[in-house]
Amino acid sequence: MTSPQDQSLFARIESRLFDDHRQNSTADATGTHHPHDEHRQQRNVADLMVQCLVQEGVEVIFGIPGEENIPFIEALERDGRIRFVVTRHEQGAGFMALTYAHLTGKPGVCLATLGPGALNLTLPVACANASNTPLVALCAQGNIDRIHKESHQIIDLVSVFRPITRWTNMILSPAAVTETMRKGFSLAQRKRPAATCIILPEDIAEQPAPADAEPLSRAMQVHTVPTPADIESAADIIAKAQHPIILAGNGVSRANADYQLRVLSEQLNAPVATTFEGKGVFSDRHRNALGVVGFMRHDYENFAFDDADLIIAIGFSIQQFDPVKINPRNDKKIIHINTFVEDTDAHYTTTLNIIADIDATLTQLIDALRERSVTFDNAESDIRKLLTSEFESCKDDDAFPMKPQRVVYDTRKALSDSDVALVDTGALKMWMARLYPTYLPNTCIIDNSLSTMGWTLPGAIGASLARHGRPILAVMGDGSFMMNVQEIETAVRLGCHIVILVWVDRAYGLIKWKMELHNGRHDDVDFTNPDFVKLAESFGAHGHLVTSADDLKPAIESAMMADGGVHIIACPVDYRENIKLTDKLGELELNS
Structure with a gap:
């Protein structure tokens, strides 16, 4: 509890700060010269970076503002040609950029501040690099006069990102901006696409750009023909x-x-x-x-x-x-x-x-x-006959919680050939990859390089923007769903039309499956869940709990055909089918 003397001190400080702010505001409003006005009117390094991004064809950047990237955010707003999507976590921003890149073929771009913000980008950056997806990560850094020593929030970001990208570089001079930006995008789009990372110290961002500096032209893609x-x-x-x-x-x-x-x-x-x-x-x-x-x-x-x-x-x-x-x-x-x-x-x-x-x-x-x-x-x-038989094996099975085969069958029947389904990592990935018939490229997207959990919820936002608002289905386990659940707010705020189908088993199902294969038991993989319907509604989304086997297909169809909105469908799944599947395949013999 504060003393009367402390309260008086706080009041004096608050009054002084308010008076200073009011004087500055009044001076600005009356046209009095501000010491930073001249600097603000000049094109700085951040402005030049934005011009380079426009030259590279960038239309959207996903990220989170931070103190050290304020100059860049201000430059984006001044230019006005690139949309900036504020996310709720840098990891979400990276997965949005990654999926956007996957569907458009153009480099996805994500932004973070220094230290903890940049570190949160490492997972999606590594995922893009592993899956040969073009992605450019932009990270802020502290002033260059303190990056050589232990300092608040300073991490050696070049050393952090170098092993998980094709190329990482920090801009240390205004003269290096245009070449660095062109190289970052060029290397991301080579014949083996990959991730790159460009780091911009705050003080460099605010320095004047060279008067004659202009974005470098994009090189034409050269087609390499076989001999x-x-x-x-x-x-x-x-x-x-x-x-x-x-x-x-x-x-x-x-x-x-x-x-x-x-x-x-x-x-x-x-x-x-x-x-x-x-x-x-x-x-x-x-x-x-x-x-x-x-x-x-x-x-x-x-x-x-x-x-x-x-x-x-x-x-x-x-x-x-x-x-x-x-x-x-x-x-x-x-x-x-x-x-x-x-x-x-x-x-x-x-x-x-x-x-x-x-x-x-x-x-x-x-x-x-x-x-x-x-x-x-x-x-x-005969392999086709076996797959078709297994795909249809539970189409009329009324068991509840639902068998994975029935969930996959009803999901496929609820979607058109061209609808996009993003499939997360977990036991559901095995069932969807094996049994979900797919007829067109990029309509069933699975990460099987880094096999990252939790990417499909933010990924659906990136996919929604890439597909210009067409409905996107994200298929997730309840373990993956909770890893990036905060991005529901982003999806609602942006007006995305996404449907999130959550396979509910209250466990890390794939690890449980593998533990039972390993020694017939499982440990430390079970958890509880929130009320998914109430959770959805708290974000301003639509929630639906599947209560019978015949409820799932109409729920997906209704959500996909709705006039927009974010829809979360929670479907209880019986994963006892997992061991039955591996037992069957382990004993399988097929006549050649």
Whole structure:
């Protein structure tokens, strides 16, 4: 409790501060010269950075203001051409930028202040880097006269971000701005897209920009075509194969090469499997579609790889899943077609690397194989029948909580072919990746490189902006949902139309599943949840609790067809099906 003397002191201080503020305000209002007016009217480094961002085609930045990035925020407002989206956490800002980039193909941009703000960006930045998504992170820093020592909120951000980006740099001179900005965006968009980070100290941001400095022009993308020798070598290897199989990764969607992929498959009559991240690049309606690889060693698709003597890997990177699952004896020839050389792996020893544009490579390879009349006599695989049977196995099952198979089936039936579903990490990812039929690229987006939890809620906001307000479905477990739940406020404030389907089991379901596989029991994975309906309503969103198996599909349809708004659907799920699935697949034998 304060003494009378303390109260008097506080009153005097408050009065003095108010008087000083009133005098400054009066002076400004009457046109009296302010000592900083001249500086404010000059173009500073922050202004020049914003001009560079406009030159790079940036339309939106996601982030949180902080003391040290105030000059940059002010510059954004002065310019007015870039939309700034205020988020509730820097991690949310990064995932919004990442998903925006994934769907547009343009670098996503996120902003944080120094120290703790910048550190909160590290997860989405690392995720973008791992999944080959172009992203540019902008971070503030303290004045350069104190970054060499221990100082309030100072972290060596260059050292922090360098291992998780393609390139990180701190601007230490106004003269370095235009080159740094151009390099940051150029490296993010190379043939292997990645994350970059640009750090701007506060005092540098406020320095005058060089009078003659102008944003550097964006370089035209150069298409790299394969050599005739590469195409001939690939055609020779394919012609000599007995059982080729195509493995398609997310590089196919980046290259917009899904049409060429389908033509190649039909030309050869070769089966196609995709990675989790490649879902949709080959329609699951096609007779040659095998579904996804990456779940476990004995899933249906793996039997097709067991029989294959040649893998044609297109747009694939080994970070998406371990090649040992499809080439355990390292006895298969591999043709690697991508814009970059893959990392070294004992079970991914390539016979031929074609490092060129994927669409151009496939177009020329199709022509070469057509001239040779190379095709294979493959009947429609039993694998498709098994997947379809499992997908439909619980469509009429009324059990509640709902079986995962019924949840996936009803989700698919509630969405159109072109609707976008973002699938979070957890047990639900395994069910959605395996069973959710996907017909178009970038309509079922899964992170299987860093496999980050909690990305889809903020990701849905980025997707909503990228798709100009079309409804977006985010499929999450209750563990993931609570990790970035604060971004519901951002979604409501922005007027996004997103639907969040929460699979409720009150546990970290995937880890529980793996613990039970490991030793038949689980520990320390269970938790409780809030009332999801009331939680949604407290944010100004719409909440719905599924109370029967027949309730889910109409709930999703209603939310997707609504006139906008944020909709949270909580659906209790019975994960006892997890162990039943792995027991079945572990014992599975398939006639080749």
